[in-house]
Amino acid sequence: MPEVPDLVPWAAGLAQALVGRTVERARVGDPIMLRQMVAEPFPTTLLGRTLTSVGRHGHFLRFGFSGDLALVINAMLAGRYILGRRELHEKAGRDPKAMGLVLEFEDGQTLTYVDEKRMGKIYVASPAEERTIPVYAALGVDVLDERAFTREAFEKLARSRRDQVRAFLMDKSALASIGNAYADEILFAARLHPKTMVRTLTPEDRGRLFEAIGHVLRGAIEEIEKRQTPPGVKVRDFLSVRGRDGKPCLVCGTTIRAVRVNDGDACFCPHCQPATRKLFVDFGKLPSAVATREAPAAADDAKSPRPRPRRSASPRRPPSGS
Numbered sequence: 001m002p003e004v005p006d007l008v009p010w011a012a013g014l015a016q017a018l019v020g021r022t023v024e025r026a027r028v029g030d031p032i033m034l035r036q037m038v039a040e041p042f043p044t045t046l047l048g049r050t051l052t053s054v055g056r057h058g059h060f061l062r063f064g065f066s067g068d069l070a071l072v073i074n075a076m077l078a079g080r081y082i083l084g085r086r087e088l089h090e091k092a093g094r095d096p097k098a099m100g101l102v103l104e105f106e107d108g109q110t111l112t113y114v115d116e117k118r119m120g121k122i123y124v125a126s127p128a129e130e131r132t133i134p135v136y137a138a139l140g141v142d143v144l145d146e147r148a149f150t151r152e153a154f155e156k157l158a159r160s161r162r163d164q165v166r167a168f169l170m171d172k173s174a175l176a177s178i179g180n181a182y183a184d185e186i187l188f189a190a191r192l193h194p195k196t197m198v199r200t201l202t203p204e205d206r207g208r209l210f211e212a213i214g215h216v217l218r219g220a221i222e223e224i225e226k227r228q229t230p231p232g233v234k235v236r237d238f239l240s241v242r243g244r245d246g247k248p249c250l251v252c253g254t255t256i257r258a259v260r261v262n263d264g265d266a267c268f269c270p271h272c273q274p275a276t277r278k279l280f281v282d283f284g285k286l287p288s289a290v291a292t293r294e295a296p297a298a299a300d301d302a303k304s305p306r307p308r309p310r311r312s313a314s315p316r317r318p319p320s321g322s
């Protein structure tokens with residue numbers, strides 16, 4: 001799925017190529033992806049309108065048109081954008097239904113939203129309907145907005161969480177928007193195990209996590225911009241842990257592991273991101289006699305090939321009842 005570091009350069013590239021152009025033709029490959037929220041039918045509603053802006057909102061791209069109409073696209077798992085005609089025809093030969101949306105502009109320039117999985121959503125909305133688009137209308141604080149996403153704002157969000165840190169990072173109504181790949185990268189940079197409960201994070205942990213969000217995302221945007229790939233091409237070859245399970249950690253050499261967290265897989269380094277001892281005992285795997293808070297930290301989902309070092313930097317909480 002395209003994530004914020006992909007979408008920032010894509011939005012800039014698409015804006016540069018297309019803003020100021022007028023739509024001459026528009027069509028959808030598979031209507032299942034189209035969410036027509038205005039009365040005027042598609043494609044009539046888009047024809048003759050001039051593209052005025054391309055922007056990223058969380059993990060959505062928003063295309064603004066003259067006359068207060070917007071196309072808002074959630075690319076979900078596999079959506080991407082192709083600029084230009086040649087690629088369009090190549091794609092069309094393969095699977096016309098995968099072409100979610102094709103916009104042809106008056107000068108011959110073409111934008112295609114391609115989605116082989118057809119899971120993406122394309123909303124056509126005026127300002128009133130735009131405020132009702134699912135998820136989009138309820139996005140949390142934008143993690144790249146330095147004025148809104150402050151340490152204080154982050155603390156306030158973290159305070160109420162009763163879930164695991166990776167689930168918190170990926171909750172779009174809290175933080176807009178972090179996906180699977182960058183959740184892993186952020187947790188690696190913050191040296192936090194993906195299953196750590198948010199409420200057990202120390203102020204120091206939360207500080208590292210907050211810093212890692214901005215640092216990892218901005219670093220990735222910078223790296224992707226350097227490659228100068230066309231909008232729509234995902235660049236992931238520089239990531240530290242995501243997609244590298246089974247390979248050695250770039251920092252310590254320990255094998256990167258994948259572990260199930262909620263409905264996704266998290267990649268992490270068991271050495272750099274150690275489980276905090278008492279949190280990760282799987283009571284189901286222990287004989288009842290030792291299933292106490294004093295049980296050894298032997299039952300994490302991912303078996304570390306090395307002894308798991310303790311985090312000396314974090315003060316340990318006293319056991320309950322003392």
Ligand SMILES: [Zn+2]
Nearest residue numbers: 249252269272
């Ligand atoms: Zn490591």
